[in-house]
Amino acid sequence: MSTQQNTAVLATSIAMPTTMRSARGLAQRGIRNIRRLPSAFFPAMAMPVFTMIAFAGTFAAITRLPGFPTDRSVNWFMPLGICFGAAFSGIGLGFSTIRDIETRFYDRLLMSPAPRRSLIIGPLLTAWVRVASLCAFVIPMGMLLGVRFTSGLLGLFTLVVAAVGVSTISLGWGLGLAFRFRDMRGAAVMQLTMFVVLYLSSAQMPLPLMRGWLHNVARMNPTTNILRLAREGLVLKTSPDYMSWSNTWGGLLAIAGMATLTLVFARRGLNKLDK
Amino acid sequence: MTVATPFVIPTGIIETTARSRQLSIRQTIALAKRSTYEIARQPALIAPSMFFPIFFAVLSASSFGKTTSIPGFPKVESFMQFTLASTIVQGVLFGSVTGAAALATDIEIGFFDRLLLAPTTRTGILLGRLAGSALFGFFQSAFFLAVLVPFHAPINAGIPGALVMVLSGGIVSLAIGAIMSSVAIRTGSAEAVQGAFPLLFVLLFFSSAFFPRETMSGAYKRIADVNPISYLVEGLRALVLEGFTVSAVVRSLLVPTLICLAAILFALKELRRKLAAL
Numbered sequence: 001m002s003t004q005q006n007t008a009v010l011a012t013s014i015a016m017p018t019t020m021r022s023a024r025g026l027a028q029r030g031i032r033n034i035r036r037l038p039s040a041f042f043p044a045m046a047m048p049v050f051t052m053i054a055f056a057g058t059f060a061a062i063t064r065l066p067g068f069p070t071d072r073s074v075n076w077f078m079p080l081g082i083c084f085g086a087a088f089s090g091i092g093l094g095f096s097t098i099r100d101i102e103t104r105f106y107d108r109l110l111m112s113p114a115p116r117r118s119l120i121i122g123p124l125l126t127a128w129v130r131v132a133s134l135c136a137f138v139i140p141m142g143m144l145l146g147v148r149f150t151s152g153l154l155g156l157f158t159l160v161v162a163a164v165g166v167s168t169i170s171l172g173w174g175l176g177l178a179f180r181f182r183d184m185r186g187a188a189v190m191q192l193t194m195f196v197v198l199y200l201s202s203a204q205m206p207l208p209l210m211r212g213w214l215h216n217v218a219r220m221n222p223t224t225n226i227l228r229l230a231r232e233g234l235v236l237k238t239s240p241d242y243m244s245w246s247n248t249w250g251g252l253l254a255i256a257g258m259a260t261l262t263l264v265f266a267r268r269g270l271n272k273l274d275k
Numbered sequence: 276m277t278v279a280t281p282f283v284i285p286t287g288i289i290e291t292t293a294r295s296r297q298l299s300i301r302q303t304i305a306l307a308k309r310s311t312y313e314i315a316r317q318p319a320l321i322a323p324s325m326f327f328p329i330f331f332a333v334l335s336a337s338s339f340g341k342t343t344s345i346p347g348f349p350k351v352e353s354f355m356q357f358t359l360a361s362t363i364v365q366g367v368l369f370g371s372v373t374g375a376a377a378l379a380t381d382i383e384i385g386f387f388d389r390l391l392l393a394p395t396t397r398t399g400i401l402l403g404r405l406a407g408s409a410l411f412g413f414f415q416s417a418f419f420l421a422v423l424v425p426f427h428a429p430i431n432a433g434i435p436g437a438l439v440m441v442l443s444g445g446i447v448s449l450a451i452g453a454i455m456s457s458v459a460i461r462t463g464s465a466e467a468v469q470g471a472f473p474l475l476f477v478l479l480f481f482s483s484a485f486f487p488r489e490t491m492s493g494a495y496k497r498i499a500d501v502n503p504i505s506y507l508v509e510g511l512r513a514l515v516l517e518g519f520t521v522s523a524v525v526r527s528l529l530v531p532t533l534i535c536l537a538a539i540l541f542a543l544k545e546l547r548r549k550l551a552a553l
Contacts, residue, residue: 054480057495061345061486196330204338214337 094174155233412448
């Protein structure tokens with residue numbers, strides 16, 4: 001190994017713990033903010049519960065349609081609620097970043113010797129903690145309302161994976177927009193785009209039961225695959241959407257692809273802000 | 276023995292009262308114009324209340340198109356026809372918050388105090404603001420009908436029915452505007468008005484706005500049964516599905532009018548309470 005390679009390895013081995021230390025510090029700050037500013041986190045908690053209860057009650061009759069993959073409307077709408085909450089957990093951190101930019105706190109972060117990637121990894125860790133608390137709150141509530149996991153713990157696991165994936169994607173998108181807009185105009189764009197992307201999928205109805213233009217759009221929308229992953233442990237065992245590798249890999253691929261794209265978008269936005 | 280002389284109001288007092296009433300009306304009209312221009316000048320604020328209801332109507336028509344065959348679902352030509360009434364109510368709910376938030380902003384920035392310092396009619400301050408919301412409600416209702424009716428959403432009550440729907444939309448807007456204005460007057464905070472909005476959204480969801488009550492069961496059905504929003508939407512829906520009948524016209528106008536009167540009286544009470552506290 002040449003001296004140059006040795007130096008690079010040494011630099012990386014020093015930088016990685018520094019990155020993680022800084023990211024952990026930022027994550028702790030984000031988590032502390034949940035306690036200090038509960039009003040900012042409350043919508044991300046309330047929204048999934050509201051979506052689950054309101055949609056499951058209002059549209060309960062859709063389970064009577066021939067070919068509907070579950071006989072419990074709450075089984076169908078709880079994953080949607082969790083994905084909405086996960087999306088808003090990520091976007092909420094985009095809002096916090098805008099606030100930090102506006103109050104000049106972010107300038108101080110940029111002046112510090114913290115590695116730049118920690119400014120993205122830190123909020124990412126916070127988003128994951130938020131999603132974990134979201135799932136810990138919403139899933140038991142759903143079970144009280146009648147949710148049943150038809151494939152046991154594996155179904156719970158795929159639901160949590162989908163939620164973590166959605167929060168990662170939305171965090172990347174939220175940070176990317178925050179770094180570019182740098183004021184609260186970005187917040188409206190974040191919310192609107194996440195709403196549209198989630199709704200233009202199989203959010204409300206399974207793909208085979210949709211009609212017209214939405215069927216074509218939802219088929220192309222990668223969010224449909226993520227929702228299929230989230231729901232595969234909650235549908236009837238006889239349904240073609242039931243837990244299987246063919247219903248899983250599409251969701252995982254969609255998460256990996258979209259998360260990579262949005263995190264790169266965030267990193268490039270940070271570089272622009274840095275300049 | 277004394278003879279009671281009839282009480283006669285001097286002509287001068289009658290003239291003064293009539294003149295002050297005319298002045299109050301002129302001031303209310305001026306304030307109504309101001310609030311209407313204010314809404315029209317902020318397209319960024321009103322765009323969501325125009326765009327989102329249309330988006331959700333189109334989305335629902337595609338998502339729930341096949342649900343019209345579910346037992347208990349009313350006889351409709353398409354899901355879009357079913358959702359026409361709820362689109363109007365939804366849009367009007369979104370839009371009427373804008374007017375109330377503007378009233379709260381007036382309080383926040385001190386414009387409300389300046390109006391009180393001037394010899395302005397007190398009720399006109401509120402009614403002028405609400406008139407702007409009502410006009411916007413008429414416009415929204417007409418816009419939603421113009422955009423959605425061509426997409427398999429015929430109104431069985433025809434053009435007279437459409438006109439009644441527009442009128443009803445304006446009254447609903449007035450009613451919701453009055454309810455939210457009470458919040459604005461009581462709190463004096465635009466943020467509180469916006470914060471109260473989710474309550475309306477929850478009420479909308481737990482009603483028969485998006486799906487018929489006949490298909491619901493259990494607690495949801497009981498909530499929808501007592502939710503006034505269900506009756507607002509069903510009145511309008513009767514015109515779309517049943518045709519121009521006396522029952523449909525009365526239902527589409529009576530419920531919003533009653534809610535509107537109660538809401539305006541409550542808002543005026545809040546205004547008097549605020550004035551008394553000054």
